[in-house]
Amino acid sequence: MVKKIQSSSIISSDTLHLQRVLDAKHHDPFSFLGVHRIDSQFILRVFNPHADQVHVNIDGQWLVLTHSDRKGLFEFTSPTELSTPCLLKVDIGKRSFEAYDPYTFQASITQDELYLFGEGKLKQAYKTLGAQTRSQQGVMGVRFAVWAPNAERVSVVGNFNQWDGRIHSMRTHGSSGVWEIFIPHLTTHDLYKFEIRNRHTGHILVKTDPYGVEFEQKPGTAAKVSQSQYQWADQSWLQQREKNDWLHTPFNCYEVHLGSWQRNAQGHFLSYRELAKTLVPHVVNMGYTHVELLPITEHPLNESWGYQTTGYFGVTNRFGSPDDLRYLIDTFHQANIGVILDWVPGHFPKDDWALARFDGTALYEHEDPRLGEHQDWGTYIFNYGRNEVRNFLMSNAYYWLEEFHIDGLRVDAVASMLYLDYSRKAGEWLPNKYGGRENLDVIEFLKQLNVMVGEDFPGVLTIAEESTAWPAVSRPVYAGGLGFSMKWNMGWMNDTLAYMEEDPVHRKFHHDKLTFGQLYAYSENFVLPFSHDEVVHGKHSLLDKMPGDAWQKFANLRLLMTLQSTSPGKKLNFMGNEFGQGREWNVNTSLDWHLLQEDYEGKAYHQGIQQLCKDLNHLYRNQNALYSLDFDVQGFNWIDCHDADQSIISYIRRGTDHSFAIIVLNFTPVPRNAYRIGVPTAGSYHELFNSDAACYGGSNLGNNAGIQSEYVPWMNQQHSIVLTLPPLAGIILTLT
Helix, strand or coil, X not given: CCXXXXXXXXXXXXXXXXXXXXXXXXXXXXXXXXXXEECCEEEEEEECCCCCEEEEEECCEEEECEEEECCCEEEEEECCCCCCCCEEEEEECCEEEXXXXXXXXXXXCCHHHHHHHHHCCCCCHHHCCEEEEEEECCEEEEEEXXXXXXXXXXXXXXXXXXXXXXXXXXXXXXXXCEEEEEEECCCCXXXXXXXXXXXXXXXXXXXXXXXXXXXXXXXXXXXXXXXXCCCCXXXXXXXXXXXXXXXXXXXEEEEECHHHHCECCCCCECCHHXXXXXXXXXXXXXXXXXXXXXXXXXXXXXXXXXXXXXXXXXXXXXXCCHHHHHHHHHHHHHCCCEXXXXXXCCCECCCCCCCCXXXXXXXXXXXXXXXXXXXXXXXXXXCCCCHHHXXXXXXXHHHHHHHCCCCEEEECCHHHHHECCCCCCCCCCCCCXXXXXXXXXXXXXXXXXXXXXXXXXXXXXXXXXXXXXCCCCCCCHHHCCCCCCEEECHHHHHHHHHHHHCCHHHHHHHCHHHHHHHHCCCCCCEEEEECHHHCCCCCCCHXXXXXXXXXXXXXXXXHHHHHHHXXXXXXXXXXXXXXXXXXXXXXXXXXXXXXXHCCECCECHHHHHXXXXXXXXXXXXXXXXHCCCCCCHHHEEEEEEEECCCCEEEEEEECCCCCEEEEEEECCCCCEEEEXXXXXXXXXXXXXXXXXXXXHCCCCXXXXXXXXXXXXXXXXXXXXXXXXXXXXXXXXXXXX
């Protein structure tokens, strides 16, 4: 494209333009560089301060440009119009190379894209912003685009231009705040950043790409030009997912931190492809339905567990490339395992090379620290009321679901997002426009997010880590809810663990902690989580929370797993829970897999825990009564919730196929002989599962023979059975 320029004051104007280019202050370098028409002539201007000589190819001939300013300006004047883009030959010392001039390419971002981005409705903004490998006007290269509305000048700097901010200054798209430039001939893995000059202060900031999809190894922070070559093989999984009735199907999730699940013999991380050979078979063998990955977005600090993200679109290179991660997810899908991503839209770190004060102003965050800073974590809070920021997060969610076939988003720290006064004292927060403490912008953002996921990705789940009594978190937006599929039941988790930590002799005084959850169990679609947060920071591992000697600790843990597996609600366990990890989770080392080879008092307790969890997981998947009505009050009935003195509870789980299972749990180390419970139907019952079985490391006390009901009304039932209840154990009964 050629611009026509009037000849008046050309010399003084050229001097001013050149000085701005030299000073890297030019707001619109495309108005000066490239091809322009001046009266009846056409002039090509090229700026390269490192070049000794520049030629342009005209009709197959190389014509030299005049070195009109020794600081780096080259010019060529022609009486006829020059075809664009212009092919140059650049001499730098003894090196010579050919390249098209970036300033002779047309803009490629459309007005529609800019409009939708400004409205917060450009779902695939990651295909507009960031670094896009593409062909433009018949030439391959990379189009860079970034949002920096308070910049005077933005440049792409990288290993291809000696990190010199004067060379590739970008085109401005006016009030949209978007800047763009197409740089030909760049290749995959070229490193780049954005150099931004703030228009108000003149300060220079060098930032990594907010939409960068791959980054260099730390401590470097540059983004990489990246392009996926992966060919997916999970179409059957995606088709089945779209039809899946997740409300009434099993959901049993294995929560994993990839860097500390397992390491190689040298103590180094396993790669994504190595994990496909080790982690996937483990999850399948154990009987889980889903795996939840702690954040695998790029982050500088291992100890943040990934929750302080600096590259929201970037796959952490600790374990390999983006395509390597695609391979891992694809392998999970081909093994019929869903993949949930732990997603962190609630806050971001203050690293000066990332999102923080991106263009020299509070761009992604609020200016006022009462709205824009998270005091507990020392991070910034997103400005959810700003369309472009909301678009950044919405398109990020879209990116992971579309480009990586993620099956669900577990949204971190929702409570901290919803409340303006979260973890703040009086005077440290600002109320909303109605004087309340609810963050209205967040409410709207979460609703839009969940509607988008539901409409564009049928079968994909959104799961809220929300710890308060905020109503209707997992109810549809059209019904007044936030629209999440499920919500973590933090109340159940806290009550249950508090109860289990009590010495059995004292448990009868805390019996309500076992039963209270049923008062609200169906107000949301709950997940029952024993997550990573419960096994760090001095909280002890699940095994170490349990009271008593070694035998009692393991018996209590087996009982806890049985309680979780048979209680209404979907399931989640952090890695290590499934074999009785002894110490707290340490992000910098592998789990203690060697425990599976150790015995205590002649018993392989850890192997027993692993076998128990495996059997419970498969039992949960195979017994309709244990999963199909997890969210429905019709799926649960108490048989007896009042036997506090003996610390025993019993209940019925029912399924959509009219099947039922009876669960009886004894929370003391005292065996109970001739313990009578009511049953809903006459017949012969058998013990389907017993957590005290010898194969799990228990005492093998139970009910081996068939149990015939008697016509003895008991506990509001017409029939009853008499059982032997093993110590610190749970049993599951079904009709023969």
